[in-house]
Amino acid sequence: GIQVEQSPPDLILQEGANSTLRCNFSDSVNNLQWFHQNPWGQLINLFYIPSGTKQNGRLSATTVATERYSLLYISSSQTTDSGVYFCAVGRNSGNTPLVFGKGTRLSVIA
Amino acid sequence: GAGVSQSPSNKVTEKGKDVELRCDPISGHTALYWYRQSLGQGLEFLIYFQGNSAPDKSGLPSDRFSAERTGGSVSTLTIQRTQQEDSAVYLCASSLGLLGARPYEQYFGPGTRLTVT
Numbered sequence: 001g002i003q004v005e006q007s008p009p010d011l012i013l014q015e016g017a018n019s020t021l022r023c024n025f026s027d028s029v030n031n032l033q034w035f036h037q038n039p040w041g042q043l044i045n046l047f048y049i050p051s052g053t054k055q056n057g058r059l060s061a062t063t064v065a066t067e068r069y070s071l072l073y074i075s076s077s078q079t080t081d082s083g084v085y086f087c088a089v090g091r092n093s094g095n096t097p098l099v100f101g102k103g104t105r106l107s108v109i110a
Numbered sequence: 111g112a113g114v115s116q117s118p119s120n121k122v123t124e125k126g127k128d129v130e131l132r133c134d135p136i137s138g139h140t141a142l143y144w145y146r147q148s149l150g151q152g153l154e155f156l157i158y159f160q161g162n163s164a165p166d167k168s169g170l171p172s173d174r175f176s177a178e179r180t181g182g183s184v185s186t187l188t189i190q191r192t193q194q195e196d197s198a199v200y201l202c203a204s205s206l207g208l209l210g211a212r213p214y215e216q217y218f219g220p221g222t223r224l225t226v227t
Contacts, residue, residue, distance in 0.1 A: 031213045041147075041199060041221055048215040086153065090213055097143055097155035097169065098203075098216060 002027045002091050006101035013077050013108050021072040021104045023087030031090030032063050033098065034072050038083050046072070046085075077108045112136070114219035116202050122225045123192055131187045131222045135204030142185050143205075143216065144177060148198035156200075159185065160207060192226045199223050 003026040013019055023032075034046040047054050047061040049070065054061055058077075063070040074081055084105050088098035115134045123129050135142050144156040155169040159179040170176075174192075179185040189196055199221040206214035 033215060035218075041223075043201070043218040045215065045217060050212075088153075096213070097145075097158050097166070099155070100145075100153035102152050 002029070002089060002099050004087060004089055004099055004101035006085075006087055006104050008104060009102065010105045011107070013106065015077060015079060015108055015110050017077050017108075018073070018075045019077060019106070021074070021085055021087075021106075023070040023072070023089075023101055025068050025070075025087075025089050027068070027091060029065065029068075029089040029091060031096075031098065032070055033088050034061055034070070035086045035088065036081075036083050037086060037103070043086070074106075077106075079108045079110055082106055082108050114202055114204050114217055116200075116219040116222050118222060119220065120223045120225075122227060125194060125226055126191055128188065128190045129192055129224065131189075131200050131224070133185045133187070133202030133204075133219060135183065135185070135202070136217060138206070139204035139217075140182065140207040141205045141214075141216075142179055143203040144185070144187050145201045145203065146198040147201060147221070151198075153201070156187070189224075192224075194226050197224055197226045 005024045032050045035043045049063045051065045058075045060073045084103040086103045088100045090096045117132045140161045142159045147153045158166040174190045177187045201221045202219045203216040205216045
């Protein structure tokens, strides 16, 4: 099956710093989502981005489907950005379940 | 509108007992998914319902696991004869299904934390 690798696994940032999280996947996909899992375990949708670039406030994401990777950018990080960031993909046929990476654990310190 | 809801939020059960977990998807969403999140295995797919089609059960770890979706809406995940390795957070997600060949975005509920003692 499709493999999803996220890097780095852990990241510690000073408040105000910028960061880039990476997601590599092993096959063509027709769905790619980025999530933030908050300390209470809720998965919060950040981006639905099977291709192209999107921005939402301090967050932006880019997926280069032909090269099988996606990047999540966090600018001017805040302590509330702490948590685990997951990339998840659906393989390239119809409506299929998401395959998740192992996540990047982000800690933003004041 | 309301998001995906799940109940109970927490469930503690004794090894060998059966449990039922409930998921209410977002109104109008035709696709419903069950996933589980455990320390050792990360987030993994269990079962998927799309409209009136036969469910995709390819992710169920054993025949002790089953799920139903009644009336195209509410779903129940049943685990029979629970084992300690079933302890995990069980997550439900829903989506609008397909737009042509492109799937819609999935939205997740808050999960049910299952502890088997």
